[in-house]
Amino acid sequence: MTSTLAIMNFLGASVSEAKLAAHETRDIFLPNQMEHVAQIAVDIGGSLAKVVYFTSLAGKRGGRLHFKKFETEYIDDCIDFIAELMDDARQLTPPGTEQVLKATGGGAHLFYDKLVKRLPGVIVQKEDEMECLIAGLNFFITEIPYEIFTYNELASDPIKFEEKTREVYPYMLVNIGSGVSILKVTGPNDFSRISGTSLGGGTLWGLLSLLTNAQSFDDMLEISKDGDNRNVDLLVGDIYGSDYSKLGLKASRIASSFGKVFKKGVRQDRNAFESADIAKSLLYMVSNNIGQIAYLNAQQHGLKRIYFGGCFIRGHPITMNTLSYAIKFWSNGEMKALFLRHEGHLGATGAFLKHQPIGEARHSYSFSESCIPNLNNLGCVYAGLDQSNRSMRSSASVE
Numbered sequence: 001m002t003s004t005l006a007i008m009n010f011l012g013a014s015v016s017e018a019k020l021a022a023h024e025t026r027d028i029f030l031p032n033q034m035e036h037v038a039q040i041a042v043d044i045g046g047s048l049a050k051v052v053y054f055t056s057l058a059g060k061r062g063g064r065l066h067f068k069k070f071e072t073e074y075i076d077d078c079i080d081f082i083a084e085l086m087d088d089a090r091q092l093t094p095p096g097t098e099q100v101l102k103a104t105g106g107g108a109h110l111f112y113d114k115l116v117k118r119l120p121g122v123i124v125q126k127e128d129e130m131e132c133l134i135a136g137l138n139f140f141i142t143e144i145p146y147e148i149f150t151y152n153e154l155a156s157d158p159i160k161f162e163e164k165t166r167e168v169y170p171y172m173l174v175n176i177g178s179g180v181s182i183l184k185v186t187g188p189n190d191f192s193r194i195s196g197t198s199l200g201g202g203t204l205w206g207l208l209s210l211l212t213n214a215q216s217f218d219d220m221l222e223i224s225k226d227g228d229n230r231n232v233d234l235l236v237g238d239i240y241g242s243d244y245s246k247l248g249l250k251a252s253r254i255a256s257s258f259g260k261v262f263k264k265g266v267r268q269d270r271n272a273f274e275s276a277d278i279a280k281s282l283l284y285m286v287s288n289n290i291g292q293i294a295y296l297n298a299q300q301h302g303l304k305r306i307y308f309g310g311c312f313i314r315g316h317p318i319t320m321n322t323l324s325y326a327i328k329f330w331s332n333g334e335m336k337a338l339f340l341r342h343e344g345h346l347g348a349t350g351a352f353l354k355h356q357p358i359g360e361a362r363h364s365y366s367f368s369e370s371c372i373p374n375l376n377n378l379g380c381v382y383a384g385l386d387q388s389n390r391s392m393r394s395s396a397s398v399e
Contacts, residue, residue: 015028015144015145015146015147015341026067026341026342028064028065028144028342039053039054039100039102039352039355040052040053040082040085040086040089040101040102040352041053041101041102041103041104041348041349041351041352041354041355042078042082042101042102042103042104042105042108042348042351043103043104043105043107043108043129043132043345043347043348043351044072044075044078044103044104044105044106044107044108044110044111045072045105045106045107045177045178045311045347046072046106046107046177046178046179046202047071047072047177047178047201047202047205047217047311048069048070048071048072048177048311048344049069049070049071049072049075049078049105049107050067050068050069050311050344050345050347050348051066051067051068051069051070051078051081051082051085051348052065052066052067052345052348052349052351052352053065053066053068053085053352054066054352056092065349065352067342067344067345067348068081069311069344072107075107075111075114076114079111079114079115079118079119080118082101082115082119083118083119086099086101086119086122098123099121099122099123100122100123100124100125100355101115101119101122101123101124101125102125102127102351102352102354102355103115103124103125103126103127103351104126104127104128104129104132104347104348104350104351105129105347106129108124108126108127108129109126112124112126125354127350127351127354129347130181130183130191130193131189131350132346132347132348132349132350132351132354133173133175133181133183133309133346133347133350134173134183134185134188134189134191134350135349135350135353135354136345136346136347136348136349136350136351136353137173137185137307137309137340137346137350138168138188139349139350139353140340140342140346140349141168142168144342145164146161146341147340147341147342148161148162148307148338148339148340149161149162149338149339149340149341150162150324150336150337150338150339151317151320151321151324151337151339152321152324153317153321158317158321162338169185169186169187170184170185170186170303170305171185171303171305171306171307172184172185172194172294172297172298172301172303172305172306172307173185173307173309173346174290174294174306174307174308174309174310175309175310175346176200176201176290176308176309176310176311176312176313177200177201177202177310177311177312178200178201178202178205179196179197179198179199179200179202180196180197180198180199180200180290180293180310181193181196182194182195182196182293182294182297184297184301184303194297194301195293195297197289197290197293199286199289199290200286200290200310200312201217201286201310201311201312203286204217204220204282204283204286204312205217205220207282208220208278208279208282211275211278211282212275212278212279213275214275214279217314218314220279221279221283221314221316221318221319223275223276223279224276224279224280224282224283224316224318225276225280225318226276227274227275227276227277227278227279227280227281228276228277228280229254229277229280229281229284231260231273231274231277232257232258232260232261232273232277232278232280232281233254233255233256233257233258233259233260233281233284234254234255234256234258234259234260235251235252235253235254235255236249236250236251236252236253236254236255237250237251237252238255238259238260239255254284254288257281257282257284257285258281258285261273280318283316283318283319283322284318284322287318287319287322287323287326288322288326290323290326291322291323291325291326291327291330291337292326292330294306294308294323294326294327294337295326295327295330295331295335296330298327298331298335299330299331303335304334304335305335305338306327306335306336306337306338307338307339307340308323308337308338308339308340308343309340309343309344309346310343310344310346311343311344313339313343313344314344315339315341320337320339323337324336324337
């Protein structure tokens, strides 16, 4: 059998700015990719499975990288989708061409036998999860324009894109999936896991499933937008009646998450609190905890650049602002939280790139810097929102 291995041409790569539904990850347009590349990769996590694949433009030069997502609970739907992609790719490649699926994440091991059985004739190659995360992040930092940004809800323009830089390292990646892994990265292949916490996206998802009627994680995030955590959380002002100026604590600061729930005459009535208030309180609780742990690790290791990745964020304004505020508050403004438009697909993208040798960054985005994103057309927050409002059980067909 012959190999499908081909060098991807990322020269002039740009993110699609077409109007999309909220939470849908945008394609990346590759105008100089000449040939069809039958490359597909999947990152299967504890909560979500992410797929990255390439399609060429019919009769035209160039192609697109596509990003899809499925709940891991419905992994069979994800594998069926990959099987369809493999069937399509087989028709566009010479007979006898070797087909390879790059798989990473814990599910690459857990579901390996299922993948092999469902994809006859396809070579399933497992890739290291942390290596793929870093490879994917480095790709987005160095190759894709208008990918990295900061968020501040108090600014006239909450989103501020970072200028390109050749000083990529060192940095810290806080990858928020079901749990949280914190990685220190000092070079393209030089990194270590320095910390983490079990209180991550799975925690929020699980608790909100118990405490609200939301049917999906995105439903939970939408509910939180209308919530008021002051009805659930115990604030400094509830204890002191005002600010605690000596310690620099404002009256509005949360002293105890869910601190108002445990009250006489209330704890027997679970319906005393609105789902929206509960959702916002939990979102603050998990996000604040992650933000503080991230700051402490960055301080300990002398790192100023902190990237937040993973499907927990989803471009949600409350989440991004909470993480940003935590980093700015604890560091006295010396550090800042950095977000990505494709934050949920770092691992899958890194696995996709494993189809080819990964050399030093080419900084090819100088060819597409005129493609400035329209901030008025960024979905509910920005142009990299991760999920569509469609049910993930029936993922969209190949675009």
